[in-house]
Amino acid sequence: MNKVIKAVRGMDKQMGVILFLLVVITIVMALDNPYFLTVHNFTVMAEGFLFEGIMALAMTLVIVSGGIDISVGGVFPLSAILMALMVRSGYNYYLAMLIVLLVAAMIGFINNELRRILKIHPMIVTMAMLLTLRGLNLAITDGRVISRLPLGFIEMANKRLMGLSWPMLAYIVLAMVWFVLSKKQRSFLHVYFVGGNPASAALSGIRTENVYRMVYMLSSMLAAVAGILATMVYNSASSNFGQGIEMRVITAVAIGGASLTRGGIGSIEGTILGSLFLAMIYNAFIMSGVSAYYQDVFTGLMLVIAVVLRTQVFRKE
Amino acid sequence: MREAVGIDKVSKSFFGNKVLHDVSLSIKYGEIHSICGENGAGKSTLMKIIGGIYNSDGGTITVNGEEASLRTPQEAYLRGIGIVHQELSLADNMPVWHNIFVNREITGPLGFIKRRDMQQRASEILEKLDMRVDPRAKVSTLPFATKQMIEIGKLLSMDVDVLILDEPTSALSERESQALFDLLLSLKKQGKAIIFISHKLDEVRQISDRVTVLRDGRLVGTLTREEATTDRIVSMMVGRDIDEFYPPKAKRRDGKIMLKCSGLSRKDKFEDISFDVREGEILGLYGLVGSGRTEVALSLVGADKIDSGTVELDGMSFRARSPRQAVKSGLCYLSEDRKQLGLFLEMTLEENFVSSSLERVTGQFGVIQEKQVKSISEQLMEQLGVVPKRSEALAASLSGGNQQKVLLGKWLSANPRVLIVDEPSRGVDIGAKSNIHFLLRELADRGMAILMISSDLPEILGLSDRVMVMHEGRLKGILENTDLTQEGIMNVAYGEVGTP
Structure with missing residues (x-):
């Protein structure tokens, strides 16, 4: 018990608030609708936010480094489209996945090079990339949905491991790996130094440009993972996939306590909680029959509240 | 005493503006050597050249008698030279132990860090400096004077023998300054070479063994402890009568x-x-x-x-x-x-x-x-x-x-x-x-x-x-x-x- 109290005390206050709200919402929803607490609903709830959840992991690193990556909203559908196209043309599935990941890595690399060479804020660079990729996605697909994927692929995509779908499995593995790396891996920890004080990180001998390159490439690559999974879930791909997904991803990270204005602050466990929170909120909306149109109203509100919590209420020093 | 750093005819220009003219200077082990000069006299530039942050345009620097290339802070560390910067180089959002070991983490396979080992080593280093600080504390929670000591601890842990302090007391209270001076004096006794930059001449006179004065990027002269009166330093700094x-x-x-x-x-x-x-x-x-x-x-x-x-x-x-x-x-x-x-x-x-x-x-x-x-x-x-x-x-x-x-x-x-x-x-x-x-x-x-x-x-x-x-x-x-x-x-x- 003492240990629990100690853990709670040591916990980041914002995470405490989110955790508390999660519990409250769960109780309220469960009282309102007994179906809410079923395993099936929890699966539905999670699946609705897995793509965002996966992308939020890498976005956390970008935000901790003091930057932002809007272009994931273009990489996600592009990856789905490339995957679907290659699978339809008979590529080996795993080779196709590898190619998609390489393309995404390249996009992340270009994002970072533009930021570095042109000395433009990453917000602008990645926004330009987002617009470019959106156009590209439309051009490739001609605005049409790519479907009629080979049966073999559909079979593979629908397989389950220990009762878990591919996206669920991917999220659980990635979240665990990311959490451990963010606490223990040297390069991941250096992201915090670079975000906290870039000049001093450089003086300490950290190659800051390598750190920036890593976070932008990882961000694109996890967006590609989400895109590949989307192709598998929907057995199709379209340039309409993931409209506004970049904003939901950033919101999840912000709710998890990362600072959008100052680097060096944020955590993977916070982001996981933030994703869980948004997933539950969206599910609650559906369960209680409120129009889905209000979801984004709520998302916007949550973003403001999260930032206010971080900058005004739980400000340190 | 043995020479730690020999600076020979070092020059530096920025955008065609010459800020250091053929400065020559010798720093010895076991001394506290102060550098005085007005703003813009070239003190910080000279120190940054020694610390590998700027590269000189001309002249040579020897460390322990050997000509040394000091093109990055890392090369300077390897030669045993470290700077405590005016605006400290610690990351506020990170714990003390990690700031001490940043980029020199003790790691196992896959670059996984050994947190315990580093925390242990960090508390040993802090103890040696007579500091009661939890190495797990976040730097942002500590007062400025403590951060500065941690920075010194970080340098000492890298086996730095030549310690450069650029205006270390500008944000310290009187008592904190005295604590810092006690530390510097004990480091000097251990044989370290200490280069001290300050505008406060009373401090300079209190702790220096020698005082070097720069003016407009040129070396004016080096005074021994006995010669270094306030008047003398000031007139060398200003180069004319104050009136x-x-x-x-x-x-x-x-x-x-x-x-x-x-x-x-x-x-x-x-x-x-x-x-x-x-x-x-x-x-x-x-x-x-x-x-x-x-x-x-x-x-x-x-x-x-x-x-x-x-x-x-x-x-x-x-x-x-x-x-x-x-x-x-x-x-x-x-x-x-x-x-x-x-x-x-x-x-x-x-x-x-x-x-x-x-x-x-x-x-x-x-x-x-x-x-x-x-x-x-x-x-x-x-x-x-x-x-x-x-x-x-x-x-x-x-x-x-x-x-x-x-x-x-x-x-x-x-x-x-x-x-x-x-x-x-x-x-x-x-x-x-x-x-x-x-x-x-x-x-x-x-x-x-x-x-x-x-x-x-x-x-x-x-x-x-x-x-x-x-x-x-x-x-x-x-x-x-x-x-x-x-x-x-x-x-x-x-x-x-x-x-x-």
């Missing part, structure tokens, strides 16, 4: 009282501050960072609250609720931080000049009258001697001294009756500094009342008609500036009671 470096004192001392403060207090900032400034007079306010000097000024102009006390401006009771109101009433404040709080760096000189007096140049429908702007800025450029003489130049493109003149012009255009200047010559080269001093005197002679805040003792002594001394939020005394010495002021600042 001719500063303008004459006030012509009239019987002007009417323009600003009168009684019993001003603001919680945790300053307490019971009373003083007055007359027309035609420069009142010097001496105090270090944290003495409450800038806080008093900010409160007077309405940027901060005043908890109690009264202010009279030109005989009328006055309490500014905003800087805007203060400016309108003829009370202007020139910030010590000209880049952040003073100038609009990305705007032109003329835009800067009129930025505090837009009413004067605004016509109907809020349209700015270009002609008016031109005439005001041309007059100010002339009066202040700003170089270059192009009012369309961006403020960012000017040198520090000229930026300071533009900042002065910005407030002059608002026609103040009382002018508060905060560190008017910080980061300004000697020529421009003297210019600014003569300008301030000229303004006073024309009837302005000037309160000049400064931590630069020669400046306080050279320019003020009276000197007001603050320390840790309290007024320690107001002294007539006749036969005043630096020691006299320091005694008042750190003594128990000031002489009235």
Whole structure:
């Protein structure tokens, strides 16, 4: 018990608030609708936010480094489209996945090079990339949905491991790996130094440009993972996939306590909680029959509240 | 004693501007070697060359007798040289142990760090420095002096034998400074070479074995402990007699009282501050960072609250609720931080000049009258001697001294009756500094009342008609500036009671 109290005390206050709200919402929803607490609903709830959840992991690193990556909203559908196209043309599935990941890595690399060479804020660079990729996605697909994927692929995509779908499995593995790396891996920890004080990180001998390159490439690559999974879930791909997904991803990270204005602050466990929170909120909306149109109203509100919590209420020093 | 670092004919230019001319110097193990010089004399540049942050244009540096290439801080560390920077190089958001071991983490496979080992080693290092700090504490939760010690600990843990401290005491209290000096003396006994840069000559004299003076990028000379009197150091730094470096004192001392403060207090900032400034007079306010000097000024102009006390401006009771109101009433404040709080760096000189007096140049429908702007800025450029003489130049493109003149012009255009200047010559080269001093005197002679805040003792002594001394939020005394010495002021600042 003492240990629990100690853990709670040591916990980041914002995470405490989110955790508390999660519990409250769960109780309220469960009282309102007994179906809410079923395993099936929890699966539905999670699946609705897995793509965002996966992308939020890498976005956390970008935000901790003091930057932002809007272009994931273009990489996600592009990856789905490339995957679907290659699978339809008979590529080996795993080779196709590898190619998609390489393309995404390249996009992340270009994002970072533009930021570095042109000395433009990453917000602008990645926004330009987002617009470019959106156009590209439309051009490739001609605005049409790519479907009629080979049966073999559909079979593979629908397989389950220990009762878990591919996206669920991917999220659980990635979240665990990311959490451990963010606490223990040297390069991941250096992201915090670079975000906290870039000049001093450089003086300490950290190659800051390598750190920036890593976070932008990882961000694109996890967006590609989400895109590949989307192709598998929907057995199709379209340039309409993931409209506004970049904003939901950033919101999840912000709710998890990362600072959008100052680097060096944020955590993977916070982001996981933030994703869980948004997933539950969206599910609650559906369960209680409120129009889905209000979801984004709520998302916007949550973003403001999260930032206010971080900058005004739980400000340190 | 063995030579640690030999500097031979080192030069450095920035953008064609030569800031170091063939400087030669020898640093030995087991000594504390101070480097003195005015702002812009080249002290920091020289140290950054030794520390691998800048690369020299010419000359050689030897470490332990061998010629050494010091192109990055890492190469300097490898040679055993480390700098404790003015603005510390710690990441506030990270724990102490990780700051000590950053980029030198003890790692296992896959780059996984060994946290326990590093925490253990960190607490050993901290213990050696006699510090009681939890290595797991976040740096942001620690006071500045502790952070500085941690930075020193970080360097020592890298087996640094030559320690460079660039103005380490500028943000420390007296007691914290003493603790730092004790540490430096014990490191010296262990045989380390310590290079110490400070503006505070009393500190320099207290701890140095030798003192080297730089002026305008040239080496003036090196003094032994016995030779290094304050007068000698100052005259070497300035290169001429102080009297001719500063303008004459006030012509009239019987002007009417323009600003009168009684019993001003603001919680945790300053307490019971009373003083007055007359027309035609420069009142010097001496105090270090944290003495409450800038806080008093900010409160007077309405940027901060005043908890109690009264202010009279030109005989009328006055309490500014905003800087805007203060400016309108003829009370202007020139910030010590000209880049952040003073100038609009990305705007032109003329835009800067009129930025505090837009009413004067605004016509109907809020349209700015270009002609008016031109005439005001041309007059100010002339009066202040700003170089270059192009009012369309961006403020960012000017040198520090000229930026300071533009900042002065910005407030002059608002026609103040009382002018508060905060560190008017910080980061300004000697020529421009003297210019600014003569300008301030000229303004006073024309009837302005000037309160000049400064931590630069020669400046306080050279320019003020009276000197007001603050320390840790309290007024320690107001002294007539006749036969005043630096020691006299320091005694008042750190003594128990000031002489009235």
